Amino acid sequence: MILQILQTWIDRMAERRVRQAAQMTSRRGALARIGKLMVGGAVLPMLPFDRSVGEAEAALPKAQDPTACEYWRNCALDGFLCTCCGGSVTSCPPGAEASKVTWVGTCRNPKDGRNYLVSYNDCCGKVACGRCLCNFNERERPAYRMGVHNDINWCMADKQTMYHCTVSVIVGVTEA
Amino acid sequence: MMMAVRDAIRRGACVALFAGLSQGAAAQLPVETLTVEPAIPQGSSPLYIPDIAINHIADGKLHVVDGNTGGYLGVIGTGFTGQSRLSRDGSEVFIATGYYDRGQRGNRTDIVEVWDARTLRFKHEIPLSDKRAMALNYKYLLSQLGDRWLVVQNATPATSVQVIDLVARKNLGEISMPGCWAIYPVPSQSNKFGALCGDGTVQLVTLDDSGAAAKRTVSEVLFDPDGDALFVQGEPTGDVYHFVSFTGNVVSIDLSGDKAVKAGSWSLVSSAERKKGWRPGGYQPLALHQGKGRLYVTMHGGGGEGSHKTPAQSIWVFDIATKKRVGKLPGHMATAIAVSAGGDTLYAIDAEKASLVITDVSGKKPKVRATAQVGEFPSQIELR
Numbered sequence: 001m002i003l004q005i006l007q008t009w010i011d012r013m014a015e016r017r018v019r020q021a022a023q024m025t026s027r028r029g030a031l032a033r034i035g036k037l038m039v040g041g042a043v044l045p046m047l048p049f050d051r052s053v054g055e056a057e058a059a060l061p062k063a064q065d066p067t068a069c070e071y072w073r074n075c076a077l078d079g080f081l082c083t084c085c086g087g088s089v090t091s092c093p094p095g096a097e098a099s100k101v102t103w104v105g106t107c108r109n110p111k112d113g114r115n116y117l118v119s120y121n122d123c124c125g126k127v128a129c130g131r132c133l134c135n136f137n138e139r140e141r142p143a144y145r146m147g148v149h150n151d152i153n154w155c156m157a158d159k160q161t162m163y164h165c166t167v168s169v170i171v172g173v174t175e176a
Numbered sequence: 177m178m179m180a181v182r183d184a185i186r187r188g189a190c191v192a193l194f195a196g197l198s199q200g201a202a203a204q205l206p207v208e209t210l211t212v213e214p215a216i217p218q219g220s221s222p223l224y225i226p227d228i229a230i231n232h233i234a235d236g237k238l239h240v241v242d243g244n245t246g247g248y249l250g251v252i253g254t255g256f257t258g259q260s261r262l263s264r265d266g267s268e269v270f271i272a273t274g275y276y277d278r279g280q281r282g283n284r285t286d287i288v289e290v291w292d293a294r295t296l297r298f299k300h301e302i303p304l305s306d307k308r309a310m311a312l313n314y315k316y317l318l319s320q321l322g323d324r325w326l327v328v329q330n331a332t333p334a335t336s337v338q339v340i341d342l343v344a345r346k347n348l349g350e351i352s353m354p355g356c357w358a359i360y361p362v363p364s365q366s367n368k369f370g371a372l373c374g375d376g377t378v379q380l381v382t383l384d385d386s387g388a389a390a391k392r393t394v395s396e397v398l399f400d401p402d403g404d405a406l407f408v409q410g411e412p413t414g415d416v417y418h419f420v421s422f423t424g425n426v427v428s429i430d431l432s433g434d435k436a437v438k439a440g441s442w443s444l445v446s447s448a449e450r451k452k453g454w455r456p457g458g459y460q461p462l463a464l465h466q467g468k469g470r471l472y473v474t475m476h477g478g479g480g481e482g483s484h485k486t487p488a489q490s491i492w493v494f495d496i497a498t499k500k501r502v503g504k505l506p507g508h509m510a511t512a513i514a515v516s517a518g519g520d521t522l523y524a525i526d527a528e529k530a531s532l533v534i535t536d537v538s539g540k541k542p543k544v545r546a547t548a549q550v551g552e553f554p555s556q557i558e559l560r
Contacts, residue, residue, distance in 0.1 A: 075482070101333055127280045130231040138482035142408045143311065144357040144374040145401055146333045151459075153233075153257055153310035156331060161310060162256070162280045163233050 063110050069134035073118050073168035076105030076140045078150035082123055082165040084132035089168050092123035096164045099124050100157040103150055106139055106174055117172040122163055124155035129165040215294040216240060216249040221516070222293070223523060224269065224558040225532065226260050226313035227551035233257065234279060238269065239550050240296065243516060243523060243559060246534055246548030250296045257310035259318040259329070262293060266560035269293045272308055272318045272328045288326060288340055302345050307332050313556045315409050315460060319359035322366025325383060327359045339387035348387030353379065358408050362415050362431045370417070370431040372408065376401055378429055378436035395436040399427055407456065407484070411464035411471075418464060420444065420456045420473060422484045426499075442499045444473055444492065455479035457486035458527075459555040460512035464496070468519035470537075471496050474510045487511050487527045493537075505542050508533045514557040521545070525554045532557075 062070035066083040073089060074081070086093030099122040108115050143149040155161040216222055221243035229236045236254040241247065254260055258273030274286040286304035291297065309331035311317055317329040326340040330350065335357060339348045356371035356379050367383040376397040384390035399406050399421065406427060410417035415432035416439050430439040445454045454477050456462075463472040474488035488507035495502045510524035510533070520538035525531075532550050536543045 125281060128231055128233045133230065135485065136482065137485055140482065140484075141401060141405050142357060142372070143309075143331065143335070144355065144372045144408075145405075146331065146335065146355075146357075146374070151312035151314070152331060152333075154333075156310050156333060160276075160281055161284065162276065163310075 060110070067132060069132065069136065071168075072109050072111075073105075073107050073116070073170070074134055075107035075136050075138040076103070076118070076148070076150060077120050077166055077168055078135045078137065078140075079120075079122065079133070079163070079166035080129040081132035081134060082129070082167045085123075085129035085165040087123060087165065087167060092121075092167065093126070093129070093165065095126060096123040097125045097158060097160060098167075099154045102154055103140075103146075103148055104171070105148070105168075107168075115174040116170050117174055119169045119171045120150065120154070121167050121169060122154040123165050123167065124158045125160035125162055126164040128163060131165075213250075215292075216242075216296065220244065220247075220249060222249060222559065223514070223532070224260060224262060224293075225525070225550055225554045226254060226258075226556045226558075227554045228257060228312055229551070230553050234276070236273070237551055238271065239554065241532055241548060241550055243521065243534065246532055246546035248548070248550075252291050252296055257312075259309075259311070259313060260558070261318040261320065261326075262558055262560055264320050264323065267293055268299070270318060270320070270326055272304060274304075274306070274308060274310070288328065290342075300345065302340055303347055304328060304338055304340075305330070305347070305350065307336065307338070307350070309335075312459070314358070315556060315558070316358040316360055319361050319369065321361045321369055321383070325367065325387065327369060329357070329359060339383065341387060351381060351389045353381075360410060360412075360417055360431060363412065364415050364432055368431075370429075370436055372399075372406060372419075374401055378431070380431060380434075380436055393435045395429075398429055398436065398438050405484075407461055409460050409462055411462050413464070413466055418462070418471070420462055422455060424450065424455050424475075426471075444475075444494065444501075449477075452477055453479040453483075455483060457484055458488060458511035458513075459485065460514070460525075460557065461488075463513045463515040463522065465515045465519035466496075469496050470494070470502075470515070470519065472505075472513055472515060472522060474507070474513055474524075476507070485511065488513075488524075491522070491524065503542075505535065505537070512555055512557050514559055517560065523557050523559070525550075525557060527555075530554060 062068040063072045066089045102119045102121045105118045141148050153163045223241045223243045225239040227237045234256045238252040238260045240249040255273035258271050261270045269291040271289040276282045286308045287301045289301045290299045307330035309329040328338040330336040336352045356373040360370040362368040371379045376399050378395040380393045382391040404421040404423045406419040410419045416430045419427045424445040427441045428439040457476045458474045461474040471494040475492050476486045476489045487509040490507045491505040493503035508524045509526045509528040511527040512525040514523045522535045522537045524533045532548045534546045
């Protein structure tokens with residue numbers, strides 16, 4: 001429920017920005033984008049990461065959609081999805097460089113019920129992608145627990161540190 | 177360009193002719209002189225609101241907004257993930273930031289800039305190392321100790337701080353702070369700061385005259401970073417900082433002594449509220465007014481693991497003497513709040529609308545005095 005509120009907030013912010021952009025770009029193009037975002041912001045019957053809903057989670061299409069904030073791997077991702085920026089869940093968009101250091105999340109895949117360790121690498125060296133801004137924070141902690149902190153630029157150890165977008169790469173399984 | 181100017185002049189002439197015909201005796205507007213506002217107006221109450229501008233993150237901003245009216249007073253650019261801090265006397269703004277010489281790429285330069293807080297003019301800069309933490313705006317990632325020291329948070333991601341001598345305008349070097357984060361000044365001692373650490377302890381560091389760590393102490397375990405982490409924002413009463421935890425406890429930590437010690441803890445929520453998941457959330461979830469004895473906290477219901485950045489459904493008001501809730505205000509989707517120096521006005525950042533909500537809290541019923549749209553991703557409010 002609460003993650004839904006948080007994500008709805010992000011969706012609305014994104015929608016508002018599109019509306020602002022609409023004043024400067026073509027109205028038709030902007031309306032198309034708003035439509036897409038509103039579809040993206042439709043109220044979910046339940047959350048992909050709510051343990052209490054059990055197997056019903058797997059039925060949620062968004063939990064399996066890598067371009068949705070609610071995609072199951074994104075449970076601690078704060079940033080732009082590289083899947084919306086010319087990359088994929090495991091690849092940076094063309095011309096960007098993968099961050100040398102990362103934060104991690106532990107997310108449950110509703111399809112198999114397993115908890116996976118997910119590395120959130122930032123993609124670096126290009127301007128902010130600006131698409132599919134997401135903000136999920138399961139087991140995220142302030143930066144005194146740096147390895148699970150997401151309010152910092154994880155391009156920080158790269159030569160070119162400009163933040164572009166974020167991927168979600170499975171690096172292990174935490175339990176069967 | 178010249179064509180455009182000629183067209184404009186022609187159009188202007190037509191408008192003037194039309195106006196002359198239709199309005200007859202209307203007085204001609206005088207010729208004007210362009211000036212520059214010398215400073216933000218006297219009598220305004222500036223709020224300094226950082227904005228990481230994540231959609232174009234190389235180009236952050238510090239918005240200056242009037243806390244009386246919500247009117248926009250001016251702006252200072254804060255570069256790429258810049259942190260800002262008002263000087264202790266409120267006369268200057270420090271900005272720890274960095275720039276690439278090709279905007280998005282090239283050679284990077286990190287600096288602390290010093291700006292005049294009222295004329296909003298650049299004064300001078302001091303070099304930083306490129307270890308500067310490129311973080312979302314949070315209080316205490318850039319802190320002034322006494323009049324002389326400015327301490328800058330680093331992350332590579334190994335954590336340390338850089339110590340700046342504001343008088344000599346020099347970067348004096350680095351102090352390692354492994355596993356610890358943020359810089360809490362100790363008001364009674366102008367060369368000492370605290371930091372929260374990932375093992376639940378609090379470190380205290382005292383600087384020597386050269387800006388190096390002359391002394392470092394580590395407290396007992398004072399909080400539980402796994403089960404009940406503390407938000408990084410703390411609000412001080414003297415040398416005692418009051419933090420709130422993810423599940424809704426206040427933890428007060430006294431930084432005045434040799435080692436940091438716990439100075440009390442209490443719950444913001446009843447057991448029934450706790451069961452319903454009422455918790456603090458946001459980026460600056462606390463506002464404290466010592467004189468009025470009031471603590472404001474941004475709260476949401478139905479919370480749980482991962483909900484700690486959720487905008488407020490309600491802002492709860494506590495009496496800090498009795499530790500009892502004395503009121504509830506509308507949440508305004510707030511992720512950052514602050515209270516005016518006089519304690520009569522509460523400022524809230526509505527994260528959904530990217531706006532500032534100014535609420536008069538002096539009477540029995542809160543009254544929204546003004547709202548103002550501010551930037552794109554405001555996440556902090558600072559005022560004097």
